[in-house]
Amino acid sequence: MTNRSRRPLRQRLLSPCLLVAAALLLLWPTAASAQCPSQVWSDEFNGSSLDTGKWSYQTGDGCAEGICGWGNNELQTYQTGNVTVSGGSLKIEAREERIRNKSYTSGRIRTLNQGDWTFGRFEARMKLTVGQGIWPAFWMLPTDEVYGGWPQSGEIDIMENIGSEPSTASGAIHFGDPYPDNKFISIKYKLPGGERFTDGFHDFAIEREAGEIRWMVDDVLFATMTTADTDPYVWPFDERFHFILNVAVGGNFPGSPDATTVFPQILEIDHVRVHDGNFPHITGEARVDNQEAGVVYSVGNAFGGSTFNWSVPAGASIVSGQGSSSITVDWGGESGDVTVAITSGCGDDVLAMPVRVDPLYAYDFSFENFDDPANVTFQSATGTLTEVANPDPSGVNTSALSGEYARNSGEQFDTLFYDTTAISDASVYSSEQERFYMDVYTAAPVGTETIVQLEDSSVATSSNYPSGRHSRYSATTSVQNAWERLIFTLVDQPDPSTSDAGVDDIVILFATNSFNGDVFTFDNFDSYAAVTTGGNPPAAPSGLVATATSSSTIDLSWSDNSGDETGFKIERASGGGAFAEIAIVGADVTTYPDTGLAASTSYDYRVRAYNGNGDSAYSNTASATTTGGGTATTVHVESIVAGTQNAGQGSKRGTATVTLADDLGNPVGSATVAGTFSGDFSEGASGDTGAGGSVTLVTSGTKKGAISFTFCVDDVTHASLAYDSGANVVTCGSL
Numbered sequence: 001m002t003n004r005s006r007r008p009l010r011q012r013l014l015s016p017c018l019l020v021a022a023a024l025l026l027l028w029p030t031a032a033s034a035q036c037p038s039q040v041w042s043d044e045f046n047g048s049s050l051d052t053g054k055w056s057y058q059t060g061d062g063c064a065e066g067i068c069g070w071g072n073n074e075l076q077t078y079q080t081g082n083v084t085v086s087g088g089s090l091k092i093e094a095r096e097e098r099i100r101n102k103s104y105t106s107g108r109i110r111t112l113n114q115g116d117w118t119f120g121r122f123e124a125r126m127k128l129t130v131g132q133g134i135w136p137a138f139w140m141l142p143t144d145e146v147y148g149g150w151p152q153s154g155e156i157d158i159m160e161n162i163g164s165e166p167s168t169a170s171g172a173i174h175f176g177d178p179y180p181d182n183k184f185i186s187i188k189y190k191l192p193g194g195e196r197f198t199d200g201f202h203d204f205a206i207e208r209e210a211g212e213i214r215w216m217v218d219d220v221l222f223a224t225m226t227t228a229d230t231d232p233y234v235w236p237f238d239e240r241f242h243f244i245l246n247v248a249v250g251g252n253f254p255g256s257p258d259a260t261t262v263f264p265q266i267l268e269i270d271h272v273r274v275h276d277g278n279f280p281h282i283t284g285e286a287r288v289d290n291q292e293a294g295v296v297y298s299v300g301n302a303f304g305g306s307t308f309n310w311s312v313p314a315g316a317s318i319v320s321g322q323g324s325s326s327i328t329v330d331w332g333g334e335s336g337d338v339t340v341a342i343t344s345g346c347g348d349d350v351l352a353m354p355v356r357v358d359p360l361y362a363y364d365f366s367f368e369n370f371d372d373p374a375n376v377t378f379q380s381a382t383g384t385l386t387e388v389a390n391p392d393p394s395g396v397n398t399s400a401l402s403g404e405y406a407r408n409s410g411e412q413f414d415t416l417f418y419d420t421t422a423i424s425d426a427s428v429y430s431s432e433q434e435r436f437y438m439d440v441y442t443a444a445p446v447g448t449e450t451i452v453q454l455e456d457s458s459v460a461t462s463s464n465y466p467s468g469r470h471s472r473y474s475a476t477t478s479v480q481n482a483w484e485r486l487i488f489t490l491v492d493q494p495d496p497s498t499s500d501a502g503v504d505d506i507v508i509l510f511a512t513n514s515f516n517g518d519v520f521t522f523d524n525f526d527s528y529a530a531v532t533t534g535g536n537p538p539a540a541p542s543g544l545v546a547t548a549t550s551s552s553t554i555d556l557s558w559s560d561n562s563g564d565e566t567g568f569k570i571e572r573a574s575g576g577g578a579f580a581e582i583a584i585v586g587a588d589v590t591t592y593p594d595t596g597l598a599a600s601t602s603y604d605y606r607v608r609a610y611n612g613n614g615d616s617a618y619s620n621t622a623s624a625t626t627t628g629g630g631t632a633t634t635v636h637v638e639s640i641v642a643g644t645q646n647a648g649q650g651s652k653r654g655t656a657t658v659t660l661a662d663d664l665g666n667p668v669g670s671a672t673v674a675g676t677f678s679g680d681f682s683e684g685a686s687g688d689t690g691a692g693g694s695v696t697l698v699t700s701g702t703k704k705g706a707i708s709f710t711f712c713v714d715d716v717t718h719a720s721l722a723y724d725s726g727a728n729v730v731t732c733g734s735l
Contacts (some may be wrong), residue, residue: 035303035304036277037276037277038275040120042271042273043055043271043272044270045089045090045269045270046088047085048085050083050084050090053114054111054115055109055111056109056110056111056112056114057080057083057107058109058110058246059108061076061078061100061101061102062074071150072251073251074248074251075104075250075251075256075649076102076104076106076248076249076250077102077104077105077106078246079105080107081105083109088270089268089269090245090269092106092108092109092247092267093107093247093264093265094106094134094263096263103650104249104257106246107247108244108246108247109244109246110141110245112143112242114242116241117208117240117241117274118238118240119208119209119238119276120207120208120274120277121205121206121273121277121278121279122140122158122205122243122273123204123206123273123275124138124158124159124203124205124245124269124270124273125201125203125204125269125270126138126159126202126267126269126270127197127198127199127201127202127268127270128161128169128197128198128202128267129163129198129266129267130197130198130265131262131263132255132257132258132260133249133255133256133258134162134261134265135162135163135249135250136160136248136267137157137161137245137247138157138158138159139156139157139158139243139244140155140156140157140158140243140244141154141155141241142155142239142240142241143241144239144240146239147234148178150174150178150179151174151175151176151178151184152175152177152236153236154173154175154236155174156172156206156213156237156241157171157172157173157174158204158205158206158215160172160186161197162253162254163254164496165492166197166198167191167194167196167197168188168189168191169204170186170189171206171215171223172185173185173225173229173230173237175235176233183230185225187215187223189215189220189222192354201270202217202218203216203217203218204216205217205219207278207279208237209278210238211227211235211238214281216281218352219279219351220282220283220286220351220353220354221281221282245267245269245272247267256648256650280301280303280306280349280351281351282299282300282338282351282352282353283300284298284338284355285355286354286356287356287489288355288358289357289358290331290332290333290357290360291360292357293319294319294330295328295330295331296326296328296329297326297329297338297340297353298327299325302325302342303344303345304344304345305344305345306325306342306343307323307342308323308341308342309340310322310327310338311338312336312339313332313334313335313336314332314334315332316332316334317330317332331357332357333357333359333360335354335355336354338355340352358432359530359531360530361435361529361530362529362531363526363528364434364527364528364566364567365422365584367418367422367506367525367526367527368525369399369523369524369525369526370399370401370402371399371400376418376420377418378417379417379418379419380415380417381416381417383407383408383411383414383416384405384406385404385405386404386405387401387403387404388401389402391441392482392483396439396482396484397441397483397523399523401523402439402521402523403521403523405519406518407517407518407520409515409516409517411515412513412515413512413513414510415508416508416509417505417506417507418507420503420504420505420506422583422584423454424567424583424584425500425501425567425586426454426501426503426586427500429454429490430500432489432530433529433530434527434528434566435528436473436487436527436528437487437488437524437527437528438450438452438486438522438523438524438525439484439486439522439524440477440483440486440522441481441482441483441484441520442477442480442518442519442521443480443481443519444510444511444516444518444520445480446477446478446479447478448511449474449511449512449513450474450475450486450488450510450511450512451473451491451508451509451512452472452488452507452508453471453473453507453508454469454471454503454507455468455498455503455505455506455507456499456504456505457505458692458694459495459498459502466494466495467646469493470494470495470499470502471491471492471494472493472494473489474489474491475487475489485524501589529566529611530566531613536613537609537610537613537614537615537616538561538609538611539561539562539609540561540608540609540616540617541616542559542561543559543619544557544558544605544607545558545622546603546605546622546623546624548624548626548627549665550626550627550664550665551600551626551627551630551665551666552595552598552626552666553595553597553666554593554597554603554605555591555594556570556591556593556605556622557591560588560590560609561609564611566586566587566610567584567587567610568585568589568607569581569583569609569610569615570582570584570585570592571605571606571608572594572603573604574601574602574603574604579606597626598626599626599628599630600625600626600627602623602624602625603623603626604622605623605624606618606621606622632662632664632666633662633721633722634662634663634721634722634723634724635660635661635663635671635718635721635722635723635724636661636716636723636724636727637660637728638660638661639657639659639733640659640711640730641657642655642656642710642733642734643657644707644735645698647702650704652702653698653699653702654677654681654698654699654701654707654709655699656675656697656711656733657695657697658673658689658695658696658697659692659693659694660673660689660693660694660716666693667689667691667692668689668718669690669692670718671688671716671718673688673689673695673713674686674713674715674717675711675713675715676711676712677699677709677710677711678710679708679710680707680709681699681703683699707735709734709735710732710733710734710735711732711733711734712731712732713725713731
């Protein structure tokens with residue numbers, strides 16, 4: 001939310017007598033709670049041009065600083081014309097326009113030797129940019145480099161934003177040894193309810209004291225770092241630092257722009273201010289469980305003699321502390337703001353912290369629990385996965401078997417891959433209609449992070465991150481050598497173009513972004529569904545139809561008779577046997593291909609809907625018989641899809657995804673496809689199909705701008721099937 005009540009208070013605290021250059025060099029003491037802070041520097045951007053008495057431009061492509069791309073492989077060149085002042089705000093504009101060898105321009109300004117400070121409060125009120133590859137930042141660098149070059153003398157990021165994550169901002173410090181052995185710590189802040197930083201102005205601030213830095217968004221404290229965080233390296237942040245404001249395009253942090261990026265993008269700054277002391281801030285849990293009790297919210301840095309009046313959303317209650325600087329809240333089921341009105345001799349203020357109350361969640365199904373049939377299939381791992389006896393069956397996890405995963409200490413991003421058909425609509429996880437739960441037992445340090453990542457295996461490769469990565473979910477440990485139930489929350493969606501229906505891989509990264517050999521015993525990797533309280537199970541689906549499409553596949557379709565289901569459960573029987581559940585699909589999915597069946601065999605199916613209040617009645621029963629068996633003798637091309645792949649620096653490669661089938665209609669894996677690109681690309685390519693019968697061939701050449709090409713299959717070879725080009729559905733595909 002935007003807390004505009006802060007602005008009048010800051011104006012009242014203005015102290016004109018301190019607005020002199022000499023004050024900028026003071027080593028300010030920590031403000032006592034009874035002392036009202038004074039504003040010692042500001043730019044309100046009320047003129048028609050940049051105040052060059054406060055700011056200087058930085059221009060060019062960064063090569064003058066020793067490494068082109070400003071040390072981050074950025075794609076823009078900075079120009080003075082991209083920085084303007086009008087209507088009471090500063091605008092820094094990123095544009096798609098060519099200057100020499102750069103495809104983008106933007107702006108960057110700083111206060112070096114015009115505004116340099118040690119301790120105090122440093123803030124800007126800004127409306128951010130949005131879009132893949134856009135990187136706005138409000139940050140500080142050391143003026144004197146007392147401890148050496150970057151990052152030994154430090155860097156403070158007050159606000160950084162990746163444009164593909166418009167609801168998330170981060171604060172960070174950089175320190176340690178010279179590159180490439182530099183160190184950094186970054187902590188994220190996420191707006192609630194899908195609100196985006198590009199939709200309105202927000203206040204971004206830090207407060208610096210000796211040995212400590214605090215980060216705030218809209219006066220909500222979200223990070224504190226001290227000398228202990230940089231140990232054993234020097235804490236370089238008690239020296240003079242100056243401001244930098246810029247919008248980068250591309251680079252190591254956000255990646256390059258793509259077809260979804262809209263230009264121009266404007267970072268708008270309402271004001272930048274510096275105070276010689278601290279202001280009140282609010283702290284507490286921004287996300288709580290449904291009906292969670294005993295949650296504490298507090299005001300920090302309150303002025304002496306302050307009075308406090310708190311309010312909470314409907315359904316929540318203040319059980320203690322009203323009238324003081326700290327309250328305890330018992331939550332109900334409704335989200336909303338925890339608000340405190342503060343009155344003091346330094347003025348009146350209202351602080352508000354948005355709090356999300358999670359819905360109730362109930363067990364839905366298990367991906368893997370090592371005791372029952374799984375809804376995932378182990379694919380590969382960079383570490384070692386072993387099925388073991390439960391090391392402690394007396395507490396949280398009482399099942400007999402567990403999985404023991406030993407990280408490969410040589411892998412920074414150690415990965416455990418599972419294939420799955422249980423996620424037909426991944427949006428139920430990114431919207432948190434469903435959540436991942438997992439029991440974990442480890443000796444790894446408290447706070448160790450585990451990531452669950454959903455991928456489309458037809459797009460994602462080991463070298464093309466973030467392509468094909470639908471979404472990532474995080475949980476951290478809070479105990480050692482004991483079972484605990486981890487609940488995973490959404491981190492981001494690295495590739496927004498990944499289809500909700502395309503997810504077929506689950507990747508688990510234990511202790512991600514580290515080089516250690518920790519062992520993680522895990523179990524009960526489950527999916528939980530949000531419970532709709534006080535309602536009824538959904539209506540039963542109807543009109544179930546089963547159609548055999550090959551000797552190994554039967555396609556199902558049905559009608560959805562309600563809008564309140566969480567998903568559908570599909571059951572199958574054969575030979576007069578009992579029905580057994582074979583798959584769970586998401587809400588509003590009304591088709592399912594049942595594959596891997598026996599030829600010339602009859603199967604019966606039924607479907608029911610479910611939500612947090614239970615399962616529906618069954619649909620009608622539908623039956624189908626797979627086509628006759630026999631032995632496939634030939635292979636042909638079923639489809640060719642032409643496309644492009646980002647090659648960086650505005651260049652693209654051509655791609656052709658070829659799918660093969662045999663004469664019985666089944667996909668053909670382990671076949672070699674050879675063909676030729678013509679048009680904007682002129683080269684041959686070959687590759688082997690996977691189990692799904694598809695292979696994506698990629699040009700080695702690249703091209704910028706509009707791309708037009710044709711790919712034609714020249715030959716297909718297989719160990720036992722002859723290539724029948726006359727049966728091809730298509731032989732060439734074009735873009």
